[in-house]
Amino acid sequence: MSGRTIEITETVLRDAHQSLMATRMSTEDMLPIIEKMDKVGYFSLECWGGATFDASIRFLNEDPWDRLREIRKRAPNTKLQMLLRGQNLLGYRHYADDVVDKFVEKSIENGIDVFRIFDALNDVRNLEASLKAVKKFGGHAQLTICYTISDVHTIPYFIDLAKQMQKMGADSICIKDMAGILTPYVAKDLVRALKEVITVPLSLHTHATSGTSQMTYLMAVEAGVDMIDTAISPFAEGTSQPPTETLAICLNEGENHTKLDVALLEDIADYFKPIRDKYLANELLNPKMMGSDPKALIYQVPGGMLSNLLSQLKQANATDRYDEVLKEVPRVRADLGFPPLVTPMSQMVGTQAVFNVLADERYKIVPNEIKEYLRGAYGQTPVPVEEEFRKSIIHDDPVITDRPANHIDPEFDRLKNELGELAKSDEDVLTYALFPQVGKAFLEKKYQTSVNTSQSINKHETEDTVIRISARM
Ligand code: CO
Numbered sequence: 284m285s286g287r288t289i290e291i292t293e294t295v296l297r298d299a300h301q302s303l304m305a306t307r308m309s310t311e312d313m314l315p316i317i318e319k320m321d322k323v324g325y326f327s328l329e330c331w332g333g334a335t336f337d338a339s340i341r342f343l344n345e346d347p348w349d350r351l352r353e354i355r356k357r358a359p360n361t362k363l364q365m366l367l368r369g370q371n372l373l374g375y376r377h378y379a380d381d382v383v384d385k386f387v388e389k390s391i392e393n394g395i396d397v398f399r400i401f402d403a404l405n406d407v408r409n410l411e412a413s414l415k416a417v418k419k420f421g422g423h424a425q426l427t428i429c430y431t432i433s434d435v436h437t438i439p440y441f442i443d444l445a446k447q448m449q450k451m452g453a454d455s456i457c458i459k460d461m462a463g464i465l466t467p468y469v470a471k472d473l474v475r476a477l478k479e480v481i482t483v484p485l486s487l488h489t490h491a492t493s494g495t496s497q498m499t500y501l502m503a504v505e506a507g508v509d510m511i512d513t514a515i516s517p518f519a520e521g522t523s524q525p526p527t528e529t530l531a532i533c534l535n536e537g538e539n540h541t542k543l544d545v546a547l548l549e550d551i552a553d554y555f556k557p558i559r560d561k562y563l564a565n566e567l568l569n570p571k572m573m574g575s576d577p578k579a580l581i582y583q584v585p586g587g588m589l590s591n592l593l594s595q596l597k598q599a600n601a602t603d604r605y606d607e608v609l610k611e612v613p614r615v616r617a618d619l620g621f622p623p624l625v626t627p628m629s630q631m632v633g634t635q636a637v638f639n640v641l642a643d644e645r646y647k648i649v650p651n652e653i654k655e656y657l658r659g660a661y662g663q664t665p666v667p668v669e670e671e672f673r674k675s676i677i678h679d680d681p682v683i684t685d686r687p688a689n690h691i692d693p694e695f696d697r698l699k700n701e702l703g704e705l706a707k708s709d710e711d712v713l714t715y716a717l718f719p720q721v722g723k724a725f726l727e728k729k730y731q732t733s734v735n736t737s738q739s740i741n742k743h744e745t746e747d748t749v750i751r752i753s754a755r756m
Pocket of ligand 1: 460461
């Protein structure tokens, strides 16, 4: 184990601002520093995927594909990484395999090297199509275990998953602790156990939410982890990752070293400080997100979800019910068979919990996504859902038990036709495929046409319901 190089993925361009301030960092704020970041010695810059795509078109009026190309131009030496939700891609439903294939092809063409691919339920069948596409187009496929805590999510369960992923052809495997609930001693046991059964590199992703992240990383490194994710200090801590500089300096004092240039890291931190202050001043960044909250260890709620719950309650003038909602989250999760709280499950469970509390009656209102979930459309639940509960929501609707995408016909050409003259490129079609309403409105603005906007809205009944419903509350 001695003298290893620990590889670092920098998250400031994706997860850090996604977790701290609902993914609102603009491309303009990123580009001037990319060339310097390219010289630091990072394994990769996580800069795309997750909610960046959605936030770009919904709130920033930016083309996410442009952002990717601009970053790529300025970072010729460092791998660019994205977070991909398996068959969900970056949207909120499952797509047909041909859309998955095209999305991966275009992502690689525009600059992505490393795909961190996960499925919210850890149903590996939902990783198959994207894995196949990443291999086909020459990318690095990092298959991802969503870490969560429940009676079924034990070390043997995770070992079994990691073995399956390696066998499927993963180039590396990531333990994704989106909630920051992986505590140091558990991390040590888990990393050790996984390193015993896999030969591909092992990455660990955690959040500083509960205050354990540096301890967790140190233990994981000692136990043999190969790669970790950190965020440059102005956008570190709280619901984000621990600071890159701190980890680089501390790890370098031990047996295992990073390749990071600490002097450059300081410059990068200096660059991002006034940017952070700007977002604090315009209140996109809530200082509440920047502290540590060991409650995460009790409620097992990821940081991004905490900030979403808070903003949903704010819109409903009900922030005083925050603690009640936090207590309702694990109850909803248990009802749903203990899904890991990661997108889209975190939004679905969170929204249901908010509904249950604000309606003063559990499951009086049930979003369509939850119904689809109970119909098996998202894949296999970690623990079977109680039949009585399922029937109380979806009655006698048929339930899918094989790979959900087997039930989705090829749809790229149909989507392209639907988009009509706004489909200037395959990238545009993909933007529309992922976000039918918001994507189309974005493209209309982009190309300044006045195509009939009322038509074809709501063709996809699952689109954005969670977000729309929550936005109303
Ligand atoms: Co994360």
